[in-house]
Amino acid sequence: MTPEDxxxxxxxxxxxxxxxDVAVDNIHLESDLARELxxxxxxxxxxxxxxxxxxxxxxxxxxxERFETVKDxxxxxxxxxxxx
Amino acid sequence: MKNRVAIxxxxxxxxxGVGLTEFQKALEEGTSGIRFxxxxxxxxxxxxxxxxxxxxxxxxHQYLTSLQLRNFKSSGILYAVIAGIDAVNxxxxxxxxxxxxxxxxxxxxxxxxxxxxxxxxxxxHRIDDKNVRRLxxxxxxxxxxxxxxxxxxxxxxxxxxxxxxxSACATGTEALLLGYERIANGQxxxxxxxxxxxxxxxxxxxxxxxxxxxxxHNDSPQNVPGPMSAHASGFIPGSGAGAYxxxxxxxxxxxxxxxxxxxxxxxxxxxxxxxxxxxTAPNSIAIQKCINDALKNSNVSPSDIDYIxxxxxxxxxxxxxxxxxxxALNRKQKDFPYINSLKGxxxxxxxxxxxxxxVASVLQLHNNFIFPNSHVLPLHPKISALxxxxxxxxxxxxxxxxxxxxxxxxxxxxxxCVIFRKI
Numbered sequence: 096m097t098p099e100d101x102x103x104x105x106x107x108x109x110x111x112x113x114x115x116d117v118a119v120d121n122i123h124l125e126s127d128l129a130r131e132l133x134x135x136x137x138x139x140x141x142x143x144x145x146x147x148x149x150x151x152x153x154x155x156x157x158x159x160e161r162f163e164t165v166k167d168x169x170x171x172x173x174x175x176x177x178x179x
Numbered sequence: 180m181k182n183r184v185a186i187x188x189x190x191x192x193x194x195x196g197v198g199l200t201e202f203q204k205a206l207e208e209g210t211s212g213i214r215f216x217x218x219x220x221x222x223x224x225x226x227x228x229x230x231x232x233x234x235x236x237x238x239x240h241q242y243l244t245s246l247q248l249r250n251f252k253s254s255g256i257l258y259a260v261i262a263g264i265d266a267v268n269x270x271x272x273x274x275x276x277x278x279x280x281x282x283x284x285x286x287x288x289x290x291x292x293x294x295x296x297x298x299x300x301x302x303x304h305r306i307d308d309k310n311v312r313r314l315x316x317x318x319x320x321x322x323x324x325x326x327x328x329x330x331x332x333x334x335x336x337x338x339x340x341x342x343x344x345x346s347a348c349a350t351g352t353e354a355l356l357l358g359y360e361r362i363a364n365g366q367x368x369x370x371x372x373x374x375x376x377x378x379x380x381x382x383x384x385x386x387x388x389x390x391x392x393x394x395x396h397n398d399s400p401q402n403v404p405g406p407m408s409a410h411a412s413g414f415i416p417g418s419g420a421g422a423y424x425x426x427x428x429x430x431x432x433x434x435x436x437x438x439x440x441x442x443x444x445x446x447x448x449x450x451x452x453x454x455x456x457x458x459t460a461p462n463s464i465a466i467q468k469c470i471n472d473a474l475k476n477s478n479v480s481p482s483d484i485d486y487i488x489x490x491x492x493x494x495x496x497x498x499x500x501x502x503x504x505x506x507a508l509n510r511k512q513k514d515f516p517y518i519n520s521l522k523g524x525x526x527x528x529x530x531x532x533x534x535x536x537x538v539a540s541v542l543q544l545h546n547n548f549i550f551p552n553s554h555v556l557p558l559h560p561k562i563s564a565l566x567x568x569x570x571x572x573x574x575x576x577x578x579x580x581x582x583x584x585x586x587x588x589x590x591x592x593x594x595x596c597v598i599f600r601k602i
Contacts, residue, residue, distance in 0.1 A: 112246060137316045141249075144315060 096176060101150075101169050108145045109165065112138040124166045142168075152176055181363040186599070187436040188270025188424030190262035190373070191538045194230030194417050194525045197238075198265065203542050205524070206550040207575050212525050213400050213415050222380050226392035228400045230417030230526030231378040232258060247330075250315050253295035258420035258531070259327035259375040260334065263289065266371060266422040267335060270436060275369075281338025284368035288357045289328040289422070290343050290350035291374060292530035295321040296381040327375050327420075339367045347589030348490065348527070349447070350374040351421055351534025352597055356445045358425045359597075370425040376531035378418035386416055386529075389459070391494060405523030405553040406491035407501070407562050407571060414493045417526030421534030423541070438602060439545045443477035443582075445597035446470075456592040460496070463503050466594050470507035470586060473596035479582060481508040484516045484598075486549060488540040488585040491520030492527050498561035500588070505565050515566040516584075517576065523553030533587040533595070540585045544601055549576040 102124065110119045114133045121132060128134045134142075139162055143154045146168070152175035161167050189199055194212025196202030205212070212230045219227040234257065239248060242260050251257070267273055275282050298321040305313045320326055325343040332341040340361065346353045351374035358370030376382065386392050393413035396403045404410035431438055448469045450462025474481060487504060491497050504518070505511040521536045528535050543549055551574050558568055586596040 111249065115244065140316045144313060 098169050098173060101172050102165070104149060105146070105165065105168060105172070108142060108149060109134070112142060122165060124164070124169065126165050127163055128165065129163070146172060150176055182365055183428035184359050184362045184442045185426050185428045185431040185436070186423050186439040186442060186541055187426045187431050188266040188272065189439065189538050189541060190265030190269060190422035191535065192232045192234070192258040192262045192419045193535050194232055194419060197232050197234060197261070199269065199542070202538070203546070206539055206542065207548060209524065209551040209553060209575065211401060211553060212417070213403060215397065215400050219380060220397070224380065224384070224387045225390070225394035226387055226413065226415065227397040228393070228403065228415045229378065229383060230415060230419070230528065232419045234261070250317060251321065252297040252301060253321040253326065253377065254297070254379065254418065255291055255294055255375040255377040255420070256321060256327045256330050258418070259289055259373065259422070260330055262373055262375070262420040262422035263331045263371055264334060266373070266424050270424040270426070272369065272424065276335045278336060282336050283338040285335065285337045285371065286339030286358070286361060286367045286369070287328045287332050287337050287341045287371045288344055288354045289331060289371070289373050289375065290345050290354045290530060291324060291327055292345060292347060292350065292376060293382065294324050294326040294377070296377050297379060298322050300381055331371065335371070337371070345530070346593045346595065347591055348529065348532050349587040349589040349593045349595040350530045351532065351537055352445070352585060352587040352595035353447055354534065355423060355425065355442070355537060355597055356447055356595060359442050359445070362425055362427050368427045368430050371422060372425055373420060373422035374531050374534040375420035376418050376529040382418070382529070383416040392416060393493065403554060404493065405555045406489070406493040406520035407497050407552060407559055408555045409557045409559045411493045411497060411559065414522060415526035417528035417532070419525070419528050419531050419535055421531060421536070421538040423537065439541050440599040441602045443479060443598045443600050444473065445595065446472035446476055447595045448472065449594065450592035452592045458592070459590050461588050461594070462592055463499065465592065466503045466588060467507040469594035469596045470504070470584070473584065473598055477598040479598055481510060483582045484508060484584050485580045486543070486583045487516050487518040488536055488583065489518055489520045490586055490588045492522055498559050501562045501565050511565055513567045515570045517549050517570050517572065517578070519549060519552045519572060523555065524550070537585055537597070540583055541599060544580050544583050544599055547577060547579050549578060551575055
């Protein structure tokens with residue numbers, strides 16, 4: 096799966112957790128989840144569960160330590176499933 | 180010098196009506212919200228009837244966001260949010276939530292017996308399956324006892340004391356009195372108070388096992404003998420939430436608020452599980468003392484009381500409660516006030532019972548009517564020996580009301596009593 100494919104599947108997952116005043120087109124690779132997209136960091140655990148279900152991977156606690164931008168999340172997913 | 184306190188808003192989620200209009204109509208027409216539950220039958224409950232408010236998916240989305248509703252399994256919090264927001268809107272205070280800053284003048288006391296039982300069940304199963312990481316981010320806030328009050332304070336921006344009280348069936352009355360005290364002492368201007376209780380087998384199961392529910396009418400939910408009847412043999416478990424806005428009287432008058440009633444005062448006490456009292460049965464002397472203290476604290480004499488909203492559950496305890504009222508008020512036969520119990524129409528809503536019943540009481544006071552007692556005939560002989568049956572309306576009664584009293588008695592031998600007056 097290419098990073099672009101991953102991003103396409105990831106976008107609707109992240110969209111669920113956007114606060115009401117942030118539009119979905121704000122989600123870019125470089126977007127900072129907490130500081131730019133204003134996602135409450137409490138929801139990061141839910142995003143991880145949704146990612147695990149969607150991509151059939153297992154995310155460890157250590158993996159979540161570098162969870163700041165959308166690109167971080169794509170990289171993480173990529174490392175778990177291997178890229179095409 | 181204590182501030183006077185008014186009730187300026189009401190909200191209700193009840194098995195026989197959601198929202199004030201629907202609820203008041205149900206009261207006037209004596210409509211029951213008690214229904215058969217196939218789920219309880221399939222789980223081998225003795226009592227397969229329950230009182231559950233009817234709330235559509237569409238309605239849920241009017242009060243909670245899609246994100247909040249994701250993995251949301253706490254009916255009690257949903258009921259509390261609907262009733263609480265409705266009360267704020269009813270009091271014409273919806274502008275408070277638009278402020279950038281917390282409302283330091285608005286506090287919340289919203290009680291419950293237990294929160295989010297369905298969510299907790301899900302969590303317990305996952306933990307036992309060694310899958311704790313699947314609990315998700317809202318397991319804690321949905322199941323903590325203060326969950327309802329916390330969800331409400333986030334929606335309303337409440338910045339004064341925000342907490343949950345808990346005193347079994349007296350929770351709603353106690354919540355009101357705690358809010359009343361805070362305003363009377365000058366520590367808040369507005370207090371959103373109330374209580375809530377989840378629906379479903381996990382909340383109701385313990386009462387089924389305790390054999391205090393009625394298992395004889397699973398085939399006829401519309402004919403369950405009501406409180407004070409000779410055939411009363413157990414209550415039907417219910418659920419829902421009642422909410423009220425308490426407000427500093429001067430503030431209410433200044434802003435031209437609709438004042439449903441003044442809270443004159445009340446009392447809370449406990450029977451210490453002595454003198455016949457136990458975890459599940461009341462100490463009669465303590466009940467009478469609670470009623471008398473409420474009258475004293477309100478500067479009201481027993482003869483001023485026009486109407487009683489009783490605790491009256493539809494169990495063998497009902498005649499004792501009537502006797503306690505006659506002794507506490509020193510009024511009997513034709514001199515006894517009018518009395519009814521909502522539990523015949525909505526079941527015993529447990530931690531939400533007092534708050535739902537308080538909303539019913541204030542609506543009756545404000546609109547000068549008394550709702551009918553459901554399936555109360557034939558009356559229990561011990562009761563008809565104490566008070567005139569004409570004081571137990573079986574049809575809606577239209578009558579001017581000025582001063583009314585509400586009492587709740589709960590497991591743990593807890594008693595709470597409040598007095599309202601129309602001003």
